[in-house]
Amino acid sequence: MIKYSKSHEWVKKEGEIGIIGITDYAQNQLGDIVYVELPENGNEINKGEILCTVESVKAASDIYSPVTGEIAEINEELEESPEIINEDAEGKGWICKIKFSDETELDKLMSKEEYDEFCEKEG
C-alpha cells in the first residue's frame, strides 16, 4: 500500500515499517537534484517535521515526514548519487525507512488517485 502527502512525499507500508520518498511529481518540480542531506538513523521524528533537505540546481527544499516514528534505515546510495531521485523517485530513490509509532496516521494520507487529482489542481 502506498499513500501520499500534500507536501509530495510517499510512504509504502511494509509491515511495521514505512518506506519514505518524494513523489515523481515533486522531483519533476525540483529539477536536477545535486545533494540530499539525509536524516540520521535512530532519530525520532514527528509527522510534519522536516525529515531532510534536498538541494536541486535551483533551490533547497525541505522534505517533511508523512508519519511519526523512528528512522530505521537511510538510503546511503543517495549520498553519492542523489540523481537516483530524478531517475526513480518512487522506487530506487527512496530516502529512508521509518518504524511507525501510529499506523493509523496512514489513513489520513491520500491514495494514488486522490494524489494525482491533488497534483492536477496544484499544477
Next chain:
Amino acid sequence: MAKGKRTPLYEEHLRLGAKMVEFAGWEMPIQYSSIIKEHKQVRESAGLFDVSHMGEIEIVGPDAIDFADYLVTNNVNKLKNGQICYTPMCNKKGGIIDDFLVYRLANNKVLFVVNASNTDKDFKWINNQKDNFDVEIFNKSDKVAQLALQGPKAEKLLRAISQIELETIEFYHFTQGRVSGIETILSRTGYTGEDGFELYIDSEAAVPLWRKILEIGNNKDILPAGLGARDTLRFEACYMLYGNDLNETITPFEAPLKWTVKFEKDFIGKKALMEQKEKGITRKLRGLEIKGKAIPRHEHKVYLNDKEIGWISSGMFAPTLKKSLALAYIDKGIAKTGSIVEVEIRKKKVEAEIVKLPFYRGSVKK
C-alpha cells in the same frame, strides 16, 4: 503563473515541452529536459537559447559615439565599426545601473543590448542624460528577437546554413548578413564561457530561424537550452548577473570589472570612481568553494571567526566542475586566496575556501 510578456518563440517552447517560469516580467523556458543535461550539451557540443527578452536600445545621431562614451565606463570611442565592448553603465556615485554589450554599428549609431529586467530603467536613464547631445534614442526591444547558439561546435554547425563567413568573425565582433536567408546581426559573443554566436533578427523571423538551427542540430549536436543552464554556465565562467552580483550600490572596482573603467575619457560616475580608486575599496567579489555538502545561495552570509565579513551574490552547484561554489562580496584585506571562511547555509555554518576566479575557462575565444 502570472501572465508575463512572451517572446516570439513562446509556442515553440511549449511544443518542446519546456518548463516555463516568470523572469523579469517575461514567461521564459527555464529548462526543456534538465538543467544539468543542457549545461553539458553547451559545454560539449552546442545549445540554442531564446534570449529575446533582452532589451535593445539604439542611439543614432552625430553625437551617438560621444554620448555612449559619456554613459558607460568602457571606451566606445576606441571601437571600430563592427566591434563590441562589454561595459557597466554607472550612476554619479559609481554604482552600476546595468551591465551590457555595446555594438558600434556605424560612426553615428550604437546598439546597447541590456538586461531584460533593466530595459525600461535604462531607457529612461539614457533619455534623462541626453541634454545637448545630438542623438535620438530608440527602444527596439519589441521588434528584435535574439537567439544565442553557444558551444565549442557552434561555428562548425552553423556554417551549414550561414551565408556569413563565420571564421572571419573575431571574438567581440559582429557583422550584418544572412543566416538561412534571414537578415541578421551576428556576433561572436555569449554568456556561457564557450565559443558561439548571438543573432539579432526581426521578431517575425524568430520562429523559422529557431527551427532551422534546431533542424541542423539533428536532435543531437544542437539542443534547446533554457535560462537555468544559462545561469549555471555563466556562473562557472564568472560572468556577472545583474540583480545578483551587481546592483546600484556596487561599483566596477568591487566587482571584477576594473578592466572596463577608462579614466582617459569623461563619463557619468568618473569622479566617484576616481575617489574610490584613490581611497581603495572596502570589499571585493571573491570565489568560494564550499567544503561540505551544502549549496550557498544569494544573500547567505559569510563569516570569519564568527564575525560577518560578507555575503553571497551567486551560489550554486557547478555542473561541469561538480563542486558547490559561490561568488561573494567579502571585506577587503582579511581573507587571502586559500584561506578558510564559513558560510551560513540554512542556519548551519559550513567551511569554504577562498579560490581564484574564474572557476572555469571554456572554448571562448580570446
